[in-house]
Amino acid sequence: MARVVVDVMLKPEILDPQGQAVQRALPRLGFDGISDVRQGKRFELELDGPADEAALARVRELAETFLANTVIEDFTVRVENGPASGNEPAAETVQAAS
C-alpha cells in the first residue's frame, strides 16, 4: 500500500482568475503581505501495491491524460509515505510534456 500525491497547477504563464480572486480578498480580510496566489488541485491516490517504478509510470500516465489538462496545466507526482523497501525515490517531480 502506498499513497501517491498528484499536484496539478496551472502553468505559470496562464491566468488564474480563482487565485487572483483569493489574492484580492486577502487584504480585505486583514491578511497583508501576500503578493500573489495561485490555486491548484491535489489528488491523493491510494495504490493497491507498492509505489514502484511501474506503478508510478501508470500514475504519471493517468495524470497526464486525465487529471491534468497539460495544455494549460503542469503536474507533479510524489510518493507520500513510501514503502519500507525504500528503493524508490521518496518524492519525484514530473513536468508535463509541453
Place this chain on the structure above:
Amino acid sequence: MTLDTTKHAAGTPDADQPWAELGLKQDEYERIRDILGRRPTGAELAMYSVMWSEHCSYKSSKVHLKQFGEKAPASDAMLVGIGENAGVVDVGQGYAVTFKVESHNHPSYIEPYQGAATGVGGIVRDILAMGARPVAVMDPLRFGAADHPDTKRVLPGVVAGIGGYGNCLGLPNIGGEVVFDPCYQGNPLVNALCVGVMKHEDIHLAKASGAGNKVILYGARTGGDGIGGVSVLASETFDSTGPAKRPAVQVGDPFQEKLLIECTLEIFNEDLVAGIQDLGGAGLSCATSELASAGSGGMRVELDTVPLRDSSLSPEEILMSESQERMCAIVEPGKVDRFLEICEKWDVIATVIGEVTEGDRLEIFWHGEQIVDVPPRTVAHEGPVYHRPYERPSWQDALQADGADKLARPGGGEELREQVLALVASPNQASKSWVTDQYDRFVQGNTVLAQPEDSGMIRIDEESNLGVAVATDGNGRYAKLDPYTGAQLALAESYRNVAATGAKPLAVTDCLNFGSPEDPAVMWQFAEACRGLADACLELGTPVTGGNVSLYNQTGETAIHPTPVVGVLGVIDDVTRRTPMAFAEEGQLIYLLGDTADELGGSAWSQVVHGHLGGLPPKLDLEREKLLAEILIAGSRDGMIDAAHDLSDGGLVQAVTESCLGGGKGARLVVPDGLSPFVFLFSESASRAIVAVPRSEEVRFNDMCGARGMPATRIGVVDGDAVEVQGEFSIPLAELRAAHDATIPALLA
C-alpha cells in the same frame, strides 16, 4: 542580456534574428529592413511578425475582400463600414446596431473550453469598442464526424466554454449552428458573433488623434498568454505528423470582462474617450499601431509602465501577449483623472502608458531607452499584400459531374418513411437542444426568439418594441460543389431566416473559413466565394459591414470544405408581430412558397442516405429571394401568417418536422400535382418557405401572393398528432420526436 534598442540595432546590422521562427518570410524581413533603414530591434521584429501574420494583415485575402467595398450596395442604413472594429447599422428611432462574426478556430481545437470562451470574450470587446452595449451572442460551430472520438473531446469543451463565458457575462446566446462533417476533423470551426446596441451619437472609432492626449491601457494585467498566438496558431497549418506547437493558451475571466463592459460604458457615457480599441490578437502591438495608424499623429509608449502579471516578461513578450480583457483608450489630458476614477470604481486597473505625439512615428521605450521607432502605418495597414495564385482545381469538374440524380431513390411510402426518420435523426438535422440548452438564451429579458427558431431576435426598446433579428448560415457542402453559388446560398439562407421571423434584412457580416491560401485550389475557392458573396450582397441590397477571414484550416494536404459563414441582421419595428416557426393552431393552412425543382446535389438526403457529395448545389434566383422576403415580412406585419419556417438543408420534410414538433401539432400534407413525393419532401431548392395561414386570412394571403407573382401552393393543414403525407406514410409525432431528439445526447452526453 543587453536590451536591443534602436541604437543597438543600428550599430549591429548583422545580428542574427529569429524572423523565420516568428513566421516571417525572407522577403518580408527584407522589407522591414528597407522600411526602417536598419535591422529591426527585437521588439520591432515582434510587432511586425504578429501584425504581418495572415490573421492580422489579411495579406492573402485582402485583394479579394476589396469587392465587398467596391460592390457594396448603396444603403442608407450603413453608419460605419468595413475597417473599424465592427460595422454599424442604423435601425431607426435613433438606435444603431453593431454586429460582427469572428473565428476562434485554432485555439478551440487545442484547448476547447478556453479557446471558445476567449472567442466570445474577444468579439464582445470588439462590439464594446464601437461604443455599444453588447446585448446578444451566437455561435456558428463546425465539428468533425459526430461519432468520432475527438468530437467528444472538442464539442463538449467548446459548448461549455461558450456557455461558461457568455452566461457569466449575462449575455443571451440566441442562435448559431452546429454542423458535423468529417472534413472538420482536426479543424473544428468556432465562430462567434456579437450584437451591440447604442444611440447614433455614441459611436466610437479606433483612432488616436490630438497630440498630448494620453494613451490608457485598462483591464487585466498583461501576462504570458498566447504569445504569438496569431502568427503561430491562426496562420499556419497544423502539422499532422510532428508534435503540435503549443504556445500558451489564453485563459479568460468573464467577471473581469463584465467589469470592463460596465466601466467602458460609463466612460462612454461621460464622453471621456477620443479613440478606443480592444486588445485581441497581437495584443498591444495591434492596439498601439492601429490606433496610431488611423489617427493623425504619432504615439509614444513607455512599455515598462504596463502592469504585469509576471514581472519576468521581456518587452517583446509584452508587445505580443494576448492576455484577455484589456482595452486601450485615447483620452484628453483633462479627462484622465475622471477616467481613472471610473476604472477605480469598477476595480479595473488603468494605467497611462503613453501619449499621442506631433510626429508620425510610433515610438516605444523601455526604462527610458527606445526599443521601437516605426511608421505605424507600415505595421498596421500597409503590410504585405499577396496576389496568391489561384486555379480551379482539376477535380472540380468530376465532382460536379457526379450528380445526385444517379443515386437510388426510395421506392414507395414505406421507404420514404424510413428515410424521413433517418434524415431527421441524422446528427446535422437532429435537434441541437442538448447544445443550446447549455446557453442562457433569455437573460436580460429581451430575447424574443432564440434557437431553434430561424433567427434570434432581441428587443432593443422596451417602449416601442423595436427589435433586431440575426441569423447565421453556411453550407460547406454546397460551397465545395460550387464556391460562388455556395457563398450566395449561405447569404440567401441567412437572409431568408431573418425575413421568416418578420424582420427586414439590412446588413451582413461574414466569417470566411478556408484551408491554406498557399494551395491554388483553396485560393480559387476563396476568390469565388468572395465574388459570389459580393455579387449577391449587391443584388439583395445588404452591404457587408465587417467580418473575419480564417485561413489555414487544414491538416496536411486536406483542407476543410470552403465554409463561408454569413450573418444577416434585420430590423423589426414591433417584436410582438414576430413570426415564430412552430405550428400552434389546428386547422391552419400550410402553404409552400416558391418553386420546387429536382435539386438534390449536396443535399442532406444525399449525405444521410448515400454518404454522397457531388453534382451542383441548388440554383439561386436572388430576385425571387427578395420577393419571398417581402411576402414573409408583409405577411407577418399584416397578420396573415401565424408561423413561418425557411426551407434549407433537409428540404420540406425537415422544416415541417421542426414546425410540428415546435408546436406539438401534426400536419396532413398532400403532394402537389407535378411533383414526386420524394422531390417534394427532400429537394433543397432555394428561396422557399412554409407558412401557416389562418383560414380567415387565406383569401387575403392568396391575393397578395398572386398580385406579386409569388408561387404559393397549399400543401396541407395543421392537424392531428402525426405528420402524414397522404397516400404515402404517416409518422406519429412521438416517433418523430424520439428520432429527432435522441441523436445528439446519445452521441455526446
